[in-house]
Amino acid sequence: MDTCLVLVDLQNDYFPGGSMELVGIGAAAANARRLLDAFRKREKPVIHIQHVAAQAGATFFLPDTKGAQITQQVAPQEDEIVIVKNYPNSFRDTPLLEILKQRNISDLLISGAMSHMCIDATVRAAFDLGFTCMVADDACATKNLTFGGKTIHASEVHAAFMAALSGSYATVRPTKAIIENKV
Secondary structure: OOEEEEEEOOEHHHOOOOOOOOEOHHHHHHHHHHHHHHHHHOOOOEEEEEEOOOOOOOOOOOOOOHHHOEOHHHOOOOOOEEEEEOOOOOOOOOOHHHHHHHOOOOEEEEEEEOHHHHHHHHHHHHHHOOOEEEEEEEEEEEOOEEEOOEEEOHHHHHHHHHHHHEOOOEEEEOHHHHHHOOO
């Protein structure tokens, strides 16, 4: 069975000039591109996930805007699937599960944004649905958060979520190790 690369929400609004710029998105996208190139070279399956805001009052990923488009750096090719979602969990109200089942895929390599939201929700859902998951930690990005009047820096948010996913829900590895292992 093949491993499928799932690129989550690598969209223009998360990049400089977008409505919700993330910390480290440039480096994360560069690593996601390295994974994408490796999967394309090996002719392994790739699925792009695109979040389009459906809730009233949304400030980013608005329908039919440049910000909602997948960034050119990891733009899908014609033969690659793009799944539009409206929730953090890439499986919720989308055909993702059916597509993976039809293609007999049991292993997922997940990367993208945001570590604490859509990556977390997608990995946990995938695990609960019986998939073996790997996360390319350096191909994911997030933002600073606030809680209880304190700022939690993006690096700490990211590390906490990767630590929480690691072991129980996924194997978490850097891009270089994943590519060298020929996943």
